[in-house]
Amino acid sequence: MANSTDATVPNLTEELLDEYADLGESLKARIPCTEWNFHVPWIHAIRELKRKRNAVIMAHNYQAPEIFHTVADFTGDSLALAQEAANVDADIVVLAGVHFMAESAKILAPDRMILIPDVEAGCSLASSITAAEVRELRRRHPGVPVVTYVNTSAEVKAESDACCTSANALQVVEAMGTDRVIFIPDRYLGANVAKQTSVELILWEGACEVHERFTANQVNNVRIQFQAKVVAHPECPPDVTSAADFVGSTSAMSAWLKREQPSRVALITECSMADNLRVEFPEIDFVKPCNLCPHMQRITLPGIHRSLRDLTSEVHVPADVARRARYALERMLAIGRGEKV
Numbered sequence: 001m002a003n004s005t006d007a008t009v010p011n012l013t014e015e016l017l018d019e020y021a022d023l024g025e026s027l028k029a030r031i032p033c034t035e036w037n038f039h040v041p042w043i044h045a046i047r048e049l050k051r052k053r054n055a056v057i058m059a060h061n062y063q064a065p066e067i068f069h070t071v072a073d074f075t076g077d078s079l080a081l082a083q084e085a086a087n088v089d090a091d092i093v094v095l096a097g098v099h100f101m102a103e104s105a106k107i108l109a110p111d112r113m114i115l116i117p118d119v120e121a122g123c124s125l126a127s128s129i130t131a132a133e134v135r136e137l138r139r140r141h142p143g144v145p146v147v148t149y150v151n152t153s154a155e156v157k158a159e160s161d162a163c164c165t166s167a168n169a170l171q172v173v174e175a176m177g178t179d180r181v182i183f184i185p186d187r188y189l190g191a192n193v194a195k196q197t198s199v200e201l202i203l204w205e206g207a208c209e210v211h212e213r214f215t216a217n218q219v220n221n222v223r224i225q226f227q228a229k230v231v232a233h234p235e236c237p238p239d240v241t242s243a244a245d246f247v248g249s250t251s252a253m254s255a256w257l258k259r260e261q262p263s264r265v266a267l268i269t270e271c272s273m274a275d276n277l278r279v280e281f282p283e284i285d286f287v288k289p290c291n292l293c294p295h296m297q298r299i300t301l302p303g304i305h306r307s308l309r310d311l312t313s314e315v316h317v318p319a320d321v322a323r324r325a326r327y328a329l330e331r332m333l334a335i336g337r338g339e340k341v
Contacts, residue, residue: 006302008309009045016040023070029282030065030275039066042301046071049308056090057304058105060097061250062270062296067096069279071304077250078104079150079165082329085109094307095315098295100126102315103154107322107329114315117303121295125151125235128206129185134159137182141202146182147172148328149189151208154317156184158324162331162341166234167249169193173201175335188212192234192241210291211235214268218289219243222266226287231256232268240268257281272296 010016017024017040024036031039043066050057050071058081059072068075074084078101085093085105092113095102100123102116134146134156148160149169157163164172170193173181181199183190185206194201216239219230231253232244241247246256250273257265257277264285267274271290278286307313317325334341 006045006305009041009305012037012041016044020044027065027069027279030069030278035066039070039301042305043070046301046305046308049305053092053308053311054090055092055094055308056088057094057096058084060101060296061276062272062293063096063276063299064272064297065275065279066301067299067304068272068276071301072096075276077165077167080251081105082108083333085112085114088112092308092311094304096299096304097121098123098126099315100151100153103317103325104150104157104329106315106317107154107157107326110317110322113311115307115311116313116315117300117307118298119313121298123151123295124209125149125185125206126153126156129156129204131155131159133204134184137184137202137204141180141182144180144182144202145176145178146184147176148184149186150329152185154321154325157328158321160184160325160328162335163328164332165249167252168332168336169234170196172332172335173197173199175341186235188237189234191238192247195238208235210270210293211268212237213291214240214289216240216243219266219268222287222289226264226266228264228266228285228287229260229262230266230268236268244268253277254280257284270296 020040056073057071058074059068082104086108094115095105098121102114106114145161148163150163150165162172181201183201184204187203187205190201190203211233214236219240222228230244231246232241234247266287270293274286331341
């Protein structure tokens with residue numbers, strides 16, 4: 001039997017294997033039995049700590065299956081998780097994702113303890129622009145509103161007129177009611193939005209290190225080789241999204257699969273997205289290519305356990321920054337509800 005190296009985590013026993021046998025069976029297509037034996041003690045210990053701490057775990061769609069399907073209480077995209085953090089009946093929220101997501105959860109749920117299992121879990125988009133650079137953009141383009149993708153730091157959100165997600169970026173841009181909008185920081189998401197609107201977008205040179213590496217050649221090759229439908233994230237370069245059968249956010253991808261039920265599909269996004277959807281759609285054949293996010297991979301079961309056990313890596317956002325960032329997030333939500341802003 002495999003043993004844990006943490007004295008607070010139980011050794012693997014036949015009783016534990018029996019207790020989690022049904023869960024393991026449901027995930028056997030995604031998690032090999034040899035890996036499952038390693039995960040079971042951590043899963044059990046985390047579930048026990050959640051009860052003890054009155055805690056919930058929120059896992060982004062790009063989290064590994066052993067986290068997404070075993071210890072997460074809520075799953076979804078970054079904004080959905082932040083909104084859930086504000087609504088849950090829990091004292092502690094562990095955000096299994098990257099740092100800007102934990103900040104967003106803290107902004108919308110200021111009275112809850114928000115933990116992130118690894119403070120080094122960053123994001124190439126969030127690190128591509130600073131609050132000072134947003135202020136300089138405003139100086140160079142006076143009177144032009146700033147729409148900021150949620151994949152940014154709290155400080156950058158605080159300098160913005162409204163936030164957006166990949167799903168509602170077009171709607172938020174057009175709701176500004178101006179001929180020009182500063183759109184930050186993802187130049188590819190911005191370029192894909194620009195193709196759909198008459199509003200002139202002033203773009204920043206940020207990009208997602210996962211999505212910017214995809215090419216139109218990969219899309220065409222996977223379609224020819226596997227006769228697969230191709231679904232791409234809008235953070236991909238425009239030639240990739242132009243070649244895809246469908247372009248949408250992570251939540252939109254899931255909805256498209258449910259609606260269209262393709263026999264074979266390639267998801268042009270982070271690898272764990274397809275790994276997790278395979279469990280929901282076992283009848284669909286998911287094929288490559290995909291790229292792993294090195295920051296999402298920093299989140300592990302042992303890291304989640306350590307964070308919950310020791311209450312480490314609590315996320316804090318200065319009150320003034322949180323107030324201004326909350327305005328930008330809430331303005332986006334108001335636009336989604338059809339309110340005039």
